[in-house]
Amino acid sequence: MAADAQQHIARRRPPTLRAFRGVFGALRALLYVAICVIFLVPFAWMLFGGLRAEREIFRYLTPFSWRTFVPIEWTLDSYKTILGLNETGKAAGYNFGRNLLNTLIVSTAVVISSLFFNTMGAYFFARLPFPKKNWLMIYVLATFLIPFEVTIVPLYIVVRTLHLDNTMWALIVPWYASPFVIFSLMQFMRWTIPYDLDEAALMDGAGYWTILWKVIVPLSIPGLVTNALLEFQFIWNLFYWPLVAVGDRNIQVLQVVISSTLGQTQQYWGRTFAGATLATLPVVVIFLLLQRYYIQGVANTGVKG
């Protein structure tokens, strides 16, 4: 609970240090630091833990101090091992580079195909005249009600019938269209792109296809970036589906391989930290760079959706 009214006025001003004056100000600053510590300590432990020798992790664990986190001897050994670049790694059969590449291929393929097909679908719902279009919209939106994790077993049965199981296609094909992306792009096209533009193009004799790619898509870039970002994060972080859909370790994604080789045994903490960092860094860096679009996308699900 806070001084809401004052906040609402203060928000308009540029950020200042004023909020940190006085006793309450000091408490607020302390709270800020505490929040950052709570949310970032596990990441710091992971990041630094991957950059120090295995025995150091345990030796400096207690007492709890800055030495628990910051390495004395910095080394890339854990990374070399899991990437299969040194003898230990080769002997253990690690090839995380390959799995990281798989994750990258799957995520990129899903983002590209999903942007392509969902943009077409969203354009249909936002602009094209069609009888009983509302019924089709209900057909799309009703999929929101299908719980995702609960239907993994049934989805596996279908993918197996199609003989897609244990291929990389199994990780890509089910996600080339998304009701969420269609809905959010449709909203974007309806609210932000003037109808005059495509009507003018129609009068000039342009077809739907030309209008979509020459008029609508260039004006939908912010919406497309937001959805690409959400989709990328969703696919990159997927675990349950690749776990059941793919058995072959050569085509498996990084997240599953880390869990099955390092996470279950909990023997080599340095390697686990290094692998976890490898799987986390790309998506966190992209998020930090494009945070504005990401927040916009999530906020829209609650406020407009």
Place this chain on the structure above:
Amino acid sequence: MFCKKQDAEGTMARQLEAAGQPGETSAIGRLLTWRQRRLIVAFLFVLPALINFAVFRYIPIVEAFRASLYKYSLLGGFGEFVGLAHYNRMLTDPVFWRSLQATLLFVLYKVPLQIVLSLGLAILLTRQTIGTGIVRSAILTPMVTSIIIVSIIWAMMYQSQNGLFQSVLVTLGLRKIPFLSDARYALPAISVMMIWKDIGFSFIIFVAGLKGIPEMYYEAAIVDGANRRQLFRHVTIPLLKPVLMFVIVTQTIFSFQVFVPVYQMTKGGPLDSTKVIVYYIYQQGFNFQDMGYASAISMVTLVLLLLISWGQMRFLRSDD
């Protein structure tokens, strides 16, 4: 806005009609009118998505219902027809009921606390000062991190001998707590981790919701002599209600389907205390190879979730 959209489409259709060339002579041109061809072209835009939803979202449910009536194994495929036997088995399966209980308990631990904390954070951070940007990024980082990575790292933090939490406890002079290997602590420990992970989602939505409240409501209330508590109780909460309900419904549905942390951290133990429903489905389907029974539990859970969201939405409407 909706009507305006319909109008715009109507005009567009008429303009299209006017722009069409009646003198078409190709084979298709003779078979179909110009308008029919336009409709087919339009439909082709949405067809790939419709096929995807049919094959990967709707058919799985139909297949699951079918599989739930048969013996179905991973190796042998469809076997003998058993009717409702799987559903009967569920009624007398104590593990199924325990898993339902563990799932509900997890939702009860997680959702209310997450909502209170994220609302508090949202209110604290709506005021733009130096540092809010950093604090916000910190809160959102777990949210974009893979749930499996979070589970692996937290399993190491909770570890009963060398975990990070044990280090803090020992340094403070307290006894070690076996978080994940004690039936009393395992589910709460997973709940805490999941609140930490998911709080960013509700936080973003609350921040957006708070920004959407017009300032004049607060100003009017202040003129009437309202204090901070009253402002929160009578202005913020009522105006935030749609957003609040959205977060409650979606978080309940998401949390009900928790799987990865259990798979990675406890495998359902100790003493089935963390064996949530989706993990039980996984175990039946992929460990015990009993896809028929797994499908039956999936169907029941699906219906249960539909009932829960329907109930919550009714509750939201009747209260307005």
